[in-house]
Amino acid sequence: MPPGPLQPIAAVLAWLVPGAGHLFLGYTRRAILIAGGVFGLFAGGLFVGGIDCVDKRENFFWFLGQALAGPVAFGTDYIHQNHFKALDPASVSNLRKTDDLVRARRGSMRSARPEETRTTTQVEIDDPAAGRKVKVTVPVFRKAGPGEFPPNISSLGRVNELGTLFCTVAGFMNLIAVIDAGQLRRNRRAVGGIRA
Amino acid sequence: MKFLGRERLNRLFRLAVFTLIALGVVLLIPRATGQTGAAPAPGAPAAPAAADLPWRPFIDPINVHESWFLLLVPMAFGVAVVYKAVRMQELNRYWMHVIYMTAQIVIAMILLGAATYLIVIRFAPFIASY
Numbered sequence: 001m002p003p004g005p006l007q008p009i010a011a012v013l014a015w016l017v018p019g020a021g022h023l024f025l026g027y028t029r030r031a032i033l034i035a036g037g038v039f040g041l042f043a044g045g046l047f048v049g050g051i052d053c054v055d056k057r058e059n060f061f062w063f064l065g066q067a068l069a070g071p072v073a074f075g076t077d078y079i080h081q082n083h084f085k086a087l088d089p090a091s092v093s094n095l096r097k098t099d100d101l102v103r104a105r106r107g108s109m110r111s112a113r114p115e116e117t118r119t120t121t122q123v124e125i126d127d128p129a130a131g132r133k134v135k136v137t138v139p140v141f142r143k144a145g146p147g148e149f150p151p152n153i154s155s156l157g158r159v160n161e162l163g164t165l166f167c168t169v170a171g172f173m174n175l176i177a178v179i180d181a182g183q184l185r186r187n188r189r190a191v192g193g194i195r196a
Numbered sequence: 197m198k199f200l201g202r203e204r205l206n207r208l209f210r211l212a213v214f215t216l217i218a219l220g221v222v223l224l225i226p227r228a229t230g231q232t233g234a235a236p237a238p239g240a241p242a243a244p245a246a247a248d249l250p251w252r253p254f255i256d257p258i259n260v261h262e263s264w265f266l267l268l269v270p271m272a273f274g275v276a277v278v279y280k281a282v283r284m285q286e287l288n289r290y291w292m293h294v295i296y297m298t299a300q301i302v303i304a305m306i307l308l309g310a311a312t313y314l315i316v317i318r319f320a321p322f323i324a325s326y
Contacts, residue, residue, distance in 0.1 A: 030281045037278035050257040149249055155257030158264040173278040180282045
């Protein structure tokens with residue numbers, strides 16, 4: 001079947017919300033099935049491997065595939081980086097100026113160990129741009145007390161691999177849906193008033 | 197196979213696939229909620245701290261280190277749901293096609309695994325011995 005006309009709006013919508021591209025074109029049932037499949041695979045990945053499976057910093061190339069599932073991947077990664085990871089207590093004492101803080105936020109943030117909990121601490125660092133010392137609040141791990149838990153448990157081995165794979169497969173299946181929504185090759189015959 | 201008929205064969209096939217999926221769910225859920233594993237023997241050292249932590253869905257991983265291969269079934273199912281929703285011209289008998297594709301993926305993976313096993317464990321040492 002020859003390709004239909006390009007549908008850039010449908011393609012963008014399909015990436016933003018899986019299934020939304022087909023919904024925009026009037027294929028309601030397909031949209032529901034695509035959304036269920038993509039979100040199901042993505043949620044399945046998080047269920048199996050935990051939030052550790054979506055990590056732009058530590059699994060960058062896998063994240064490229066996961067990003068194809070749309071903003072849900074970026075949102076999950078944002079939550080993971082900003083609400084679950086923190087600095088090692090040893091690296092906090094090395095913070096001297098704002099460059100150190102930027103470098104630490106890029107490279108030294110890590111997941112918690114089972115005996116740690118996440119907290120925040122204030123450090124005073126030099127701000128060369130302002131020419132004075134500034135106080136900043138940084139997330140840091142410390143040893144957990146009674147009744148305290150780590151923010152998340154890191155997934156390891158096969159469980160981490162499978163969780164990451166689930167989320168990446170969700171992204172690639174959404175890519176197929178994006179391409180299909182952007183250039184339909186389907187017979188647009190209406191069935192019972194609703195396009196099949 | 198003629199005595200079975202095509203329709204009966206289809207029903208048997210569907211039943212087998214559903215049984216496989218149900219088996220996977222039954223095996224995975226108790227592991228996810230941490231209900232499996234024998235109680236520690238009296239006098240045994242305390243479990244490590246990580247085992248005592250509460251399980252939070254979608255944040256913490258599930259414990260399927262011994263039955264991870266069963267996760268191939270839901271993954272294949274998810275792939276088939278999206279692929280068939282995009283690929284089929286008409287959505288008649290959609291779920292039948294999805295189940296059929298799920299089974300195709302699972303069987304193909306099992307065959308690929310078997311072929312890899314034969315090459316790595318049998319064929320490669322045989323070639324290396326000459």
